[in-house]
Amino acid sequence: MGSFSNSSSVINEEDKNFYYATQWSLIRSRFRQHRLASISLIFLGLLYLFAIFSDFLVPYSSTQRFSKYNFSAPTSIYIYDSEAGFSSPFVYGQKKILDKKTFSWKYEPDLTKKVYIQFFTEGEEYSLFGIFKSNIHLFGIDEETPVFLFGSDRLGRDVFSRTIHGSQISLSIGLVGVSLSFLIGILLGGVSGYYGGYIDDLIQRFIDFMISLPTIPLWMAFSAVLPRDWSSLKTYFAITIILSIISWGPLARVTRGKILALREEDYTLAARAAGASTPRIIVKHLLPGFSSHLIVSITLSIPGMILAETALSFLGLGIQPPAVSWGTLLQDSQDLMAITNQPWLLIPAIFVIGTVLLFNFVGDGLRDAADPYS
Amino acid sequence: MQRILEVKDLSINFYLREGVVHALTDVNFEVFENETLGVIGESGSGKSVTVQSILGILSQPPAKIVSGSIRFEPESRNLELNLLPTYGDTYRNVRWNDISMIFQEPMSSFSPLHSIGDQISEALTLHRPELSETDVLSVCLGLLEKVGIPSPAMFFKRYPHEFSGGMRQRAMIAMALVCNPKILIADEPTTALDVTIEAQILELLESIKSEFNMSMIYISHDLAVIGEISDRILVMYLGRVVESGVADEVIDNPLHPYTRALLKSIPKIDQPIESLDPIEGSIPSPFEVHTGCPFYSRCTERLGEICLRQKPAHKTYNNGHKVSCHLHA
Amino acid sequence: MLTYTIKRLFQLIPILFVISVVAYAIIELPPGDFADFYISSLRATGVTVLEDEALRIKEQYGFNAPVVERYWRWLENIIFHGNFGYSFEYQKPVNEIIAEKLPLSIGLTFGALIISWALAIPIGIYSAIHQYSKFDYFFTFIGFLGLATPPFLMALIFAWLFLKFFDYSVLGLYSPEYVTAPWSFDKFIDLCKHLILPVILIGLQGTGTIIRVMRGNLLDELKKPYVITAKAKGLKFRDLLLKYPVRMAINPIISTIGWLLPALIAGEILISIVLGIQTLGPVLLRSVLSQDMWLAASIVMILSLLTIIGSLISDLLLVWLDPRIRFERLSK
Numbered sequence A: 001m002g003s004f005s006n007s008s009s010v011i012n013e014e015d016k017n018f019y020y021a022t023q024w025s026l027i028r029s030r031f032r033q034h035r036l037a038s039i040s041l042i043f044l045g046l047l048y049l050f051a052i053f054s055d056f057l058v059p060y061s062s063t064q065r066f067s068k069y070n071f072s073a074p075t076s077i078y079i080y081d082s083e084a085g086f087s088s089p090f091v092y093g094q095k096k097i098l099d100k101k102t103f104s105w106k107y108e109p110d111l112t113k114k115v116y117i118q119f120f121t122e123g124e125e126y127s128l129f130g131i132f133k134s135n136i137h138l139f140g141i142d143e144e145t146p147v148f149l150f151g152s153d154r155l156g157r158d159v160f161s162r163t164i165h166g167s168q169i170s171l172s173i174g175l176v177g178v179s180l181s182f183l184i185g186i187l188l189g190g191v192s193g194y195y196g197g198y199i200d201d202l203i204q205r206f207i208d209f210m211i212s213l214p215t216i217p218l219w220m221a222f223s224a225v226l227p228r229d230w231s232s233l234k235t236y237f238a239i240t241i242i243l244s245i246i247s248w249g250p251l252a253r254v255t256r257g258k259i260l261a262l263r264e265e266d267y268t269l270a271a272r273a274a275g276a277s278t279p280r281i282i283v284k285h286l287l288p289g290f291s292s293h294l295i296v297s298i299t300l301s302i303p304g305m306i307l308a309e310t311a312l313s314f315l316g317l318g319i320q321p322p323a324v325s326w327g328t329l330l331q332d333s334q335d336l337m338a339i340t341n342q343p344w345l346l347i348p349a350i351f352v353i354g355t356v357l358l359f360n361f362v363g364d365g366l367r368d369a370a371d372p373y374s
Numbered sequence B: 001m002q003r004i005l006e007v008k009d010l011s012i013n014f015y016l017r018e019g020v021v022h023a024l025t026d027v028n029f030e031v032f033e034n035e036t037l038g039v040i041g042e043s044g045s046g047k048s049v050t051v052q053s054i055l056g057i058l059s060q061p062p063a064k065i066v067s068g069s070i071r072f073e074p075e076s077r078n079l080e081l082n083l084l085p086t087y088g089d090t091y092r093n094v095r096w097n098d099i100s101m102i103f104q105e106p107m108s109s110f111s112p113l114h115s116i117g118d119q120i121s122e123a124l125t126l127h128r129p130e131l132s133e134t135d136v137l138s139v140c141l142g143l144l145e146k147v148g149i150p151s152p153a154m155f156f157k158r159y160p161h162e163f164s165g166g167m168r169q170r171a172m173i174a175m176a177l178v179c180n181p182k183i184l185i186a187d188e189p190t191t192a193l194d195v196t197i198e199a200q201i202l203e204l205l206e207s208i209k210s211e212f213n214m215s216m217i218y219i220s221h222d223l224a225v226i227g228e229i230s231d232r233i234l235v236m237y238l239g240r241v242v243e244s245g246v247a248d249e250v251i252d253n254p255l256h257p258y259t260r261a262l263l264k265s266i267p268k269i270d271q272p273i274e275s276l277d278p279i280e281g282s283i284p285s286p287f288e289v290h291t292g293c294p295f296y297s298r299c300t301e302r303l304g305e306i307c308l309r310q311k312p313a314h315k316t317y318n319n320g321h322k323v324s325c326h327l328h329a
Numbered sequence C: 001m002l003t004y005t006i007k008r009l010f011q012l013i014p015i016l017f018v019i020s021v022v023a024y025a026i027i028e029l030p031p032g033d034f035a036d037f038y039i040s041s042l043r044a045t046g047v048t049v050l051e052d053e054a055l056r057i058k059e060q061y062g063f064n065a066p067v068v069e070r071y072w073r074w075l076e077n078i079i080f081h082g083n084f085g086y087s088f089e090y091q092k093p094v095n096e097i098i099a100e101k102l103p104l105s106i107g108l109t110f111g112a113l114i115i116s117w118a119l120a121i122p123i124g125i126y127s128a129i130h131q132y133s134k135f136d137y138f139f140t141f142i143g144f145l146g147l148a149t150p151p152f153l154m155a156l157i158f159a160w161l162f163l164k165f166f167d168y169s170v171l172g173l174y175s176p177e178y179v180t181a182p183w184s185f186d187k188f189i190d191l192c193k194h195l196i197l198p199v200i201l202i203g204l205q206g207t208g209t210i211i212r213v214m215r216g217n218l219l220d221e222l223k224k225p226y227v228i229t230a231k232a233k234g235l236k237f238r239d240l241l242l243k244y245p246v247r248m249a250i251n252p253i254i255s256t257i258g259w260l261l262p263a264l265i266a267g268e269i270l271i272s273i274v275l276g277i278q279t280l281g282p283v284l285l286r287s288v289l290s291q292d293m294w295l296a297a298s299i300v301m302i303l304s305l306l307t308i309i310g311s312l313i314s315d316l317l318l319v320w321l322d323p324r325i326r327f328e329r330l331s332k
Ligand SMILES: Nc1ncnc2c1ncn2[C@@H]1O[C@H](COP(=O)(O)OP(=O)(O)OP(=O)(O)O)[C@@H](O)[C@H]1O
Pocket: B014, B016, B021, B023, B041, B042, B043, B044, B045, B046, B047, B048, B049, B050, B062, B221, B286
């Protein structure tokens, strides 16, 4: 008896692996045909790479201030000069001028002062992944004339450097938050779908209830409870937990539905007959069966997390300075005056919108690839 | 007898992402007044496409009439239906008023959100705007009673999902009759029903046909049913009419190997069940293009090279029996 | 239908209970309790509070009792006395603040719901009928953009555009000259003008998704046999479309209220904060920033209640509109 069930489950396993292998290569090839989604995936990959190597890619740390250069407009980079012709990229120095009409300070290029941009130059020290110490930056320039690709903020900090640094929190919170939501979802959805009956009823009711709650007020209230003196890391995780605890509903619903559909399939029945335990069946047999659908759902729930973090931090309830995220950066553009006079402060918004769009495009492409008939 | 419908050299393609489906190729047939034309063929042979093209209810695109003509009442009005704008007044007035249809799926062919009465009376109010509400109601209730629905007034207000398939199909028949059409098309009206109900519905249709003086096009893939109900028979295979003629002629003296195979597959009462002979081989993919006879791959009487390479021509015998096969060149 | 409605109302009870627990958790979670907070805020305003008086206050608010009892006292006050507590930040009973701000919040959200349907349903229908047309692609893109733009940014950008191109400030509820003016027709018109942009912006929170749901549903429905039946009967395209497939495709839209309302409320809060409209949004922000938790918890609770009631209404609406569901639910 023992040897019989063993051999049958081995065959099952192989069949299944073969089935998933072909299914995945099918999905991959269909996804590649989806041009917008493929391109979006590449851009997303680049964004995450930028986030990982942000210390190297940007010239300054997120806190470095150039006190003489507050609210400086984005620096123009030139490669042509009427006298010297083409050269390697350079910038002009800036002079501060008082606008006689509005009585506000303005910056104008100082054409007499030409400074070349240096590549792989030494700058502030940082440690990559907390291990490799280095002070080499992709590009930089001498201290006197800073280069502000996206302009500078009220305190003279480089918006470009801060935006790229901020992507670390903004981009990762989506992933971490969704993983947490997903875990809760799998757990409840799995139990619900697998046992069925009144347990399923109860959990389903609860999921419906969670989905119908207004998330933003709850997020606001719970994140306000966090002590202000916590370290950035602690706040980060607390915010992530709050975000996912309130928004796991939709993912759990999808999980439940898929498990319900799949538990009737042959190989689960076979595994059950062979005496596998329930959690083992869920993990080993059911999960691979619907991972393509889950990946779609996950991809499509990441943007919600990113937007939630942005909104909370924008309101001053999320990530606290000196930590930077796209949301905290947008706090600077809270009033109309700021946007009117320093529109470059809205540049981080382009990153938020862009990232969310990319995730949506990729998610849509994945959905079409995983399920061409829906 | 007068011809009421004439379909000539009709070819219809579906242009899909996966390729072009030649759903109909050079289909020719006629329908005479007060007769029943039986159409038979396996799944995918183009029976539904043929009748839907008559009513102009194919979605275009993906469907496109690439050649041929469909004439309604060629002797008198001579409406060339295939040239009329789909939603133009002329075509819309032909629909249900002159030609109506009973669909295969009585469940999904009714809207679940509207009461049966609403859906039955709709066509009548549309085509007979002069009728008062009470007249409309009495016509509908009368018809519901005629098709054998126990308490029509109650039925009228209820919704499709509250009834069995047989009841719904009766309602569908009543609906098809509201405008007293000249042609009634029945596209496999009994496929979704069980056998006892199938017999009742068949009987109902036959009695109604004679009472209303209609012509009928009856579609089925059951040759036994077709043989019983039809005056003339059209045998279709892969979008082509392979054989046609008076019912008795076709049944007693089948000329095309496909028709012969179909006849062999009918269970007969005096025959042991083992000798049931379903047609060998599977239907070719609809995307396939055939240079020779489309039945070649499954034909047990094929002649070789000529059947593979050359399209069989139509041959017409004196009694009107037509066939398209190299055996009858 | 009536018994079903009553049954559904009874089913709300456990849900209300869970909401109240969540709300109470918000009150209890911050370090220190309200009495401490209240006493120190009294002291900050110059009132001298003696130690035994502080104890008396603690006693009065029940802060020495175990948590379950405190919860019950709080709930009892709400249920039997309609008393939501006191806001230390505003120095007013919570009831007063909510009574003052809630109508506008509900009005904005409801208006936004109507707007988002009124925009999304026709666009969804048109997109489905003209699938893959330029129009279809355009609105798919706009829908994506709307989904990707946080509401507060949308409000900021539009407010900025209005200021820049029309030299018109959409901030606040009234133009400066009407703020203190007595009620008049002109003031009402002014109020309406100021509410149009917020209502549309809030409505846009759901529009993109509803367009896509509507378009997808309708495309599915258009393939169904009953559409062919209707066409075969000789109906005009327009009549056929509106009577059958559109009706079918709209029903699932009604059930989207369940997630649409939370999204609209989120939008209402953020947009009101940015545009300075005096609804519950800015009050909620101020209360959580100052840890005025009775006020915050009450607002959270009331907003949750609103969404729950909203989905109940949508559910009943669906039962009323869809005979299949009616048959299934009512016969049980
Ligand atoms: N809407 C459509 N889109 C694409 N192809 C279609 C469509 N309708 C029919 N076809 C194709 O046209 C061919 C004929 O189909 P049709 O429905 O007429 O067959 P049928 O004889 O009615 O079969 P059945 O007995 O199953 O009803 C088939 O190959 C089918 O693939």
